[in-house]
Amino acid sequence: MEIRLDHKTAIITGGGSGIGAAISLAFAKAGAHVFLIDLEESKAEQTLAQIRESGGAGSFVQADVSRQQEMIAAAKSVVGQTGRIDILVNNAGIAHVGKLSTTTETDFDRIYQVNVKGVYNGMYAVIGQMEQQGSGVIINMASIASTIGLPDRFAYSMSKGAVLNMTYTVARDYIGAGIRCNAIAPARIHTPFVDGFIAKNYPGREQEMFEQLSKTQPIGRMGRPEEVANLALYLCSEQASFITGTNFPIDGGFLKLNT
Structure with missing residues (x-):
C-alpha cells in the first residue's frame, strides 16, 4: 500500500534535523509541498537540498516557535504560497536533564517556552485556516515521558504531558471541523x-x-528517525482518516515490556 500526500501542504517545525528532517523527507517523497520551520537556516537548507535532489518540493520559513507572532506570520506565508495548510507536525522541541531540585526556574521556563508554548503557537497559527478549509491534520510530538515517570526528566516530562493533553483537547474541540489531531510518543531515537x-x-x-x-x-x-517519519506519514494520510485523539508510542516495547 503506497501512501501519498499529493497536492498537500505540510508544515514541519524543527524540520531541519533529526526526526524533523526525516519527516520532511518522507512527506516530500510522498508528494507534499513541505515547509520547514526552523531557526537554523543552514540545517534546513541541507534537508531541502535532499528534498530537491529527489524531485520533491520544499521551502524554508525561519521562525521561532516560542514567539506567536512569528508563527502566525509563517503560517500566512505558507498560505500565500500554496493557498492552504493541510498538515502541521509540531516536532520542534528541546530536552533537559534534571529532577525537581536541580531544575532552575530558568530551565523550567526555557522548556515551557519551546515544548509547550511552541506547540500551542503552531496549532494556534494554523487552526483558523484548517477550519476555513474544513480539513486538516495535526501531529504533536510527545514522548514516552508524557505517560510515565522517567528519572531526571522533571521539566521535559512536564512539557510532554502538556503536549499530550493539548492533543486530546484539540482533537475533541475540532472534530466537527474535519480536523484530526494525534500524538506520537517516541522512546529513545x-x-x-x-x-x-x-x-x-x-x-x-x-x-x-x-x-x-x-x-x-x-x-x-x-529507534531510527525514519521509523518515526513512517508513522507520521501514515497518520497524516487518507488511510488514517478514522484516527484522531490518539497517542501512538513508538518505543521498541519500552512501555509494555520493561519489568
Missing part, C-alpha cells in the same frame, strides 16, 4: 542530538553508553 548528549556527558565512554542506552529498549536498539 538515534539522532545527532543523542550522539552529542553522550559525547558531552560521558567523554571517553561513548560506545559503552550508546550500547547501554540502546538496551533500555526491550527490542535492543534505539
Whole structure:
C-alpha cells in the first residue's frame, strides 16, 4: 500500500534535523509541498537540498516557535504560497536533564517556552485556516515521558504531558471541523542530538553508553528517525482518516515490556 500526500501542504517545525528532517523527507517523497520551520537556516537548507535532489518540493520559513507572532506570520506565508495548510507536525522541541531540585526556574521556563508554548503557537497559527478549509491534520510530538515517570526528566516530562493533553483537547474541540489531531510518543531515537548528549556527558565512554542506552529498549536498539517519519506519514494520510485523539508510542516495547 503506497501512501501519498499529493497536492498537500505540510508544515514541519524543527524540520531541519533529526526526526524533523526525516519527516520532511518522507512527506516530500510522498508528494507534499513541505515547509520547514526552523531557526537554523543552514540545517534546513541541507534537508531541502535532499528534498530537491529527489524531485520533491520544499521551502524554508525561519521562525521561532516560542514567539506567536512569528508563527502566525509563517503560517500566512505558507498560505500565500500554496493557498492552504493541510498538515502541521509540531516536532520542534528541546530536552533537559534534571529532577525537581536541580531544575532552575530558568530551565523550567526555557522548556515551557519551546515544548509547550511552541506547540500551542503552531496549532494556534494554523487552526483558523484548517477550519476555513474544513480539513486538516495535526501531529504533536510527545514522548514516552508524557505517560510515565522517567528519572531526571522533571521539566521535559512536564512539557510532554502538556503536549499530550493539548492533543486530546484539540482533537475533541475540532472534530466537527474535519480536523484530526494525534500524538506520537517516541522512546529513545538515534539522532545527532543523542550522539552529542553522550559525547558531552560521558567523554571517553561513548560506545559503552550508546550500547547501554540502546538496551533500555526491550527490542535492543534505539529507534531510527525514519521509523518515526513512517508513522507520521501514515497518520497524516487518507488511510488514517478514522484516527484522531490518539497517542501512538513508538518505543521498541519500552512501555509494555520493561519489568
